[in-house]
Amino acid sequence: MVAELIDGELYTWPRPRGLHGKAQMALSIRIGPPYVDGIGGPGDWWFIAEPEVHFGPHTVVPDIAGWRRERMPEVPKSHIFDVVPDWVCEILSPSTARIDRGTKLGVYASYGVPWAWYIDVDARTLEVMQLVNGIWQITQVHAGNKVIRAEPFLAAEIDLTRVWGADPE
Secondary structure (H helix, E strand, O other), X not given: OEXXXXXXXXXXXXXXXXXXXXXXXXXXXXXXXXXXXXXXXXXXXXXXXXXXXXXXXXXXXOXXXXXXXXXXXOOOOXXXXXXXXXXXXXXXXXXXXXXXXXXXXXXXHHOOOOEEEEEEOOOOEEEEEEEEOOEEEEEEXXXXXXXXXEOOEEEEEEEHHHHHOOOOO
């Protein structure tokens, strides 16, 4: 089970399905070399899968979160992350999409997370959102089996076929 505490309400979810985990891993593999290791990109980021992020009274677990090393020089030794991420990615599941898109997105905005990605493996879409003056703006929507670059990680080439698999049609 995964548990999150948002607005005083405890939410519990079953562990994610296989397609969710595949997308999470595939995305991490593509973003990591340029942004963690500096291979063909700037480096200077940390990415953590399913971190327990504490935003005041809220405890959330994004599927992947990223921090610029200038803001979080070291990864915490404990499981608790209390530095606001610079980027979060939620891979939508039928059981979590309503909370991910609603309640959690509101928490991310109120604490100033500048970037959020939403991946829907069933719809085969990746939405890129940027927080501008406290309001989420969709800056890009990618669909299908293209090779893309998406903000804030323009140095990473992401083959969407690797994220959600070949088009069944």
